[in-house]
Amino acid sequence: MAGITAVTEQLLCYRLLVPRPRTHDLEQLLDAAEALAVQSGAAAVTVRALSESTAVSNGAIYHAFGSRAGLVGRVWLRAAQRFLTAQREAVEATLDSGRGRDIAVEAVVVAADAPARFALDQPLSGRFLLTVDRSELLGDADLPDDLADELRDLDQALVDLFRTLAHAVWGRTDRQTVEVIRDCVVELPTALLLRGRRTADAAVRERLAAAVRAVLSLDPPGTN
Amino acid sequence: MAGITAVTEQLLCYRLLVPRPRTHDLEQLLDAAEALAVQSGAAAVTVRALSESTAVSNGAIYHAFGSRAGLVGRVWLRAAQRFLTAQREAVEATLDSGRGRDIAVEAVVVAADAPARFALDQPLSGRFLLTVDRSELLGDADLPDDLADELRDLDQALVDLFRTLAHAVWGRTDRQTVEVIRDCVVELPTALLLRGRRTADAAVRERLAAAVRAVLSLDPPGTN
Numbered sequence: 001m002a003g004i005t006a007v008t009e010q011l012l013c014y015r016l017l018v019p020r021p022r023t024h025d026l027e028q029l030l031d032a033a034e035a036l037a038v039q040s041g042a043a044a045v046t047v048r049a050l051s052e053s054t055a056v057s058n059g060a061i062y063h064a065f066g067s068r069a070g071l072v073g074r075v076w077l078r079a080a081q082r083f084l085t086a087q088r089e090a091v092e093a094t095l096d097s098g099r100g101r102d103i104a105v106e107a108v109v110v111a112a113d114a115p116a117r118f119a120l121d122q123p124l125s126g127r128f129l130l131t132v133d134r135s136e137l138l139g140d141a142d143l144p145d146d147l148a149d150e151l152r153d154l155d156q157a158l159v160d161l162f163r164t165l166a167h168a169v170w171g172r173t174d175r176q177t178v179e180v181i182r183d184c185v186v187e188l189p190t191a192l193l194l195r196g197r198r199t200a201d202a203a204v205r206e207r208l209a210a211a212v213r214a215v216l217s218l219d220p221p222g223t224n
Numbered sequence: 225m226a227g228i229t230a231v232t233e234q235l236l237c238y239r240l241l242v243p244r245p246r247t248h249d250l251e252q253l254l255d256a257a258e259a260l261a262v263q264s265g266a267a268a269v270t271v272r273a274l275s276e277s278t279a280v281s282n283g284a285i286y287h288a289f290g291s292r293a294g295l296v297g298r299v300w301l302r303a304a305q306r307f308l309t310a311q312r313e314a315v316e317a318t319l320d321s322g323r324g325r326d327i328a329v330e331a332v333v334v335a336a337d338a339p340a341r342f343a344l345d346q347p348l349s350g351r352f353l354l355t356v357d358r359s360e361l362l363g364d365a366d367l368p369d370d371l372a373d374e375l376r377d378l379d380q381a382l383v384d385l386f387r388t389l390a391h392a393v394w395g396r397t398d399r400q401t402v403e404v405i406r407d408c409v410v411e412l413p414t415a416l417l418l419r420g421r422r423t424a425d426a427a428v429r430e431r432l433a434a435a436v437r438a439v440l441s442l443d444p445p446g447t448n
Binding site for chain 2: 180183187188190191192201203206207210211213214215217218221
């Protein structure tokens, strides 16, 4: 018991003594970790490797992220938030550009195309999202609770986007219409853009858009 | 060295003494193993569990399949061959039913729909194919060589089907057209039918057919 208390005190002192990196430095650490993962795989992202590539001490990195899982999770969260922000902004810009069903269908096409555009606009974050399996991340016992909560919040943001799109296309936000939107915005891009690590060239993106428009041209299930 | 020789001799004698099950019995063993995997997961398929569920001895099962990997691989091969046969027959029947581009497009739709039909016609084999990861199977060091070769032959059969379809639709069998067929026959069904363990209801199959027709309506890449 005395031993545990001593260790706890040491940790507390340690956290007080090692300065927490400033926000600007944190972003640079996340940049470096992202680059490391894209270059050498997710397993290469360790606190020691990051310390070596940035000249920030092990202690400061642990202080900032709590654990390796906290570090990798934070990089993932930042990349995923960047992606969802870009996707949502593209959808909103399309919906704001006019009225009617054609505009709504175009908004779904834009949402489906978002991974291809993101890979072009923010290649490092785009490739990082493909190197780390989010379900493994969430399964890690060392993932700080607040980070796990933030990762789960992303799902809600995505479901909100699906509902916005389902409402725009069909004026409905029930399970069945949201499922069709999910097919268009998640399953079809996963199938056509992301599998086989192919580059999202113009022909592939055109195929995806054609498939999305075709699926949306059908009556949604549950329509009599 | 003497020890190893003794073990080898024992194994040889053992293989000579234990009668190899007849073909009829082999099929029943494969049926039982398939049912076991579908019911309780691939990990539940062990020689001991199969012996208990069939009253065939451990020794006879090892004699027939060489190892657990050999047993699981043989079940997988049989299910995959059944699927590919059903798919090829459906494609050939469609191509034989007429001439022209519409028939060719319909043949691709039929090929894409094959997993949904297979799941209805042969539910156990259909579900088994989803419970076992083929790449894990091939990575198993205990997989007999002849079985590994047969599993790899399946890939060639599938590529042959892609080439037949690409030729029917575009009169071309280059890499680019075969890739579009692969998108239609593998990636789109994987995305729309198989992900999320959903049942292949009529609405989902209709979406898949619409997506395939839309992708095929585009000029293939490389067309000037």
